[in-house]
Amino acid sequence: xxxxxxxxxxxxxVDVPEGSSVREAIKKAGINPEEVIINMDGTIxxxxxxxxxxxxxxxxxxxxxx
Amino acid sequence: MKCYKPSCEKPVVYERKxxxxxxxxxxxxKNIEDKIRKMVGKYKYIRHGDRVGVALSGGKDSSVLLYxxxxxxxxxxxxxxxxxxxxxxxxxxxxxxxxAKKLCSDLKIEHRITSYKELLGQTLDSKLKISxxxxxxxxxGVARRWCLNKAAKEAEVNxxxxxxxxDDEAQSIMMDYIxxxxxRLVRMDPxxxxxxxxxxxxxxxxxxxxxxxxxxxxxxxxKIQEDECPNMGGIRFEVRDFLNNMEAERPGTKNSIxxxxxxxxxxLKQAGKTKVVLKExxxxxxPCSGDVCKTCELWC
Numbered sequence: 001x002x003x004x005x006x007x008x009x010x011x012x013x014v015d016v017p018e019g020s021s022v023r024e025a026i027k028k029a030g031i032n033p034e035e036v037i038i039n040m041d042g043t044i045x046x047x048x049x050x051x052x053x054x055x056x057x058x059x060x061x062x063x064x065x066x
Numbered sequence: 067m068k069c070y071k072p073s074c075e076k077p078v079v080y081e082r083k084x085x086x087x088x089x090x091x092x093x094x095x096k097n098i099e100d101k102i103r104k105m106v107g108k109y110k111y112i113r114h115g116d117r118v119g120v121a122l123s124g125g126k127d128s129s130v131l132l133y134x135x136x137x138x139x140x141x142x143x144x145x146x147x148x149x150x151x152x153x154x155x156x157x158x159x160x161x162x163x164x165x166a167k168k169l170c171s172d173l174k175i176e177h178r179i180t181s182y183k184e185l186l187g188q189t190l191d192s193k194l195k196i197s198x199x200x201x202x203x204x205x206x207g208v209a210r211r212w213c214l215n216k217a218a219k220e221a222e223v224n225x226x227x228x229x230x231x232x233d234d235e236a237q238s239i240m241m242d243y244i245x246x247x248x249x250r251l252v253r254m255d256p257x258x259x260x261x262x263x264x265x266x267x268x269x270x271x272x273x274x275x276x277x278x279x280x281x282x283x284x285x286x287x288x289k290i291q292e293d294e295c296p297n298m299g300g301i302r303f304e305v306r307d308f309l310n311n312m313e314a315e316r317p318g319t320k321n322s323i324x325x326x327x328x329x330x331x332x333x334l335k336q337a338g339k340t341k342v343v344l345k346e347x348x349x350x351x352x353p354c355s356g357d358v359c360k361t362c363e364l365w366c
Contacts, residue, residue, distance in 0.1 A: 034310040062280025
């Protein structure tokens with residue numbers, strides 16, 4: 001299934017197995033799960049959340065200094 | 067997973083893998099505030115009558131620090147004063163300073179802003195154009211500590227709260243190991259009394275992972291600046307990436323680094339490896355271990 005991920009204002013699309021989790025999808029996109037929080041449709045979802053085909057998620061980077 | 071509160075049916079927003087717990091939004095926010103309250107209590111960071119400077123860059127860590135300290139302790143006889151140091155990094159610091167100003171205005175907290183330009187005579191950008199011997203973080207780190215200490219003294223605070231989180235602490239500990247810098251390592255002891263001339267620094271966020279602070283900021287509606295400092299580089303960022311990769315595969319790595327450090331630091335102090343005699347800098351009068359402080363050495 002295809003999942004779209006926006007990260008730092010750029011869109012990436014990854015191909016992951018059906019039933020993959022958020023964590024699996026963002027790792028496939030080369031993003032470290034420790035460095036982002038995930039927003040889907042205005043709701044924060046945990047890394048273990050399951051995705052469906054054509055889901056769109058936003059990875060918000062939080063490792064940018066304090 | 068379900069929220070750790072037995073009766074809670076609300077959707078989970080965060081899974082704390084290093085504890086095996088999960089939280090809904092409401093219980094996550096409360097848990098973070100409870101952890102900060104416990105950290106303040108554990109090290110007696112804040113007491114009645116304190117004037118507490120809060121180093122506020124406008125980034126997520128310092129914004130959460132100010133917000134939560136004010137929420138937990140603002141109603142007591144404790145005065146908070148936010149202190150912002152503008153390093154003069156074009157295209158980066160301006161945005162976060164505006165965030166800092168708005169937060170202080172919303173919380174009705176006194177806000178003092180000064181800059182490298184004002185205190186040291188030049189911005190970081192102009193310094194880096196002429197000085198190439200060290201990386202940007204070396205010049206900036208040294209200057210920021212000096213400026214914060216100076217600004218804190220001018221504000222007449224007796225404590226200076228900084229937004230160092232678990233990631234920052236774990237990175238610093240690893241860097242000090244790598245460099246073999248034992249005196250610097252011991253200076254990270256939260257029980258250390260400050261030497262004369264230094265305002266005591268307190269770190270209420272030190273046990274919290276950066277990710278949890280970022281999530282707290284987001285859920286509270288605090289603005290998060292996603293841009294990274296354009297000058298970032300050097301060993302800290304290599305250590306950061308290494309630790310994030312370790313934590314992703316082995317949850318609890320960063321906590322373990324901090325906990326182990328706290329167990330060994332008393333032994334290091336007892337072994338007398340860390341005694342430093344302070345003098346006054348010949349140029350600026352601030353405390354230092356040599357004849358001239360590091361800030362004057364690098365900036366003057």
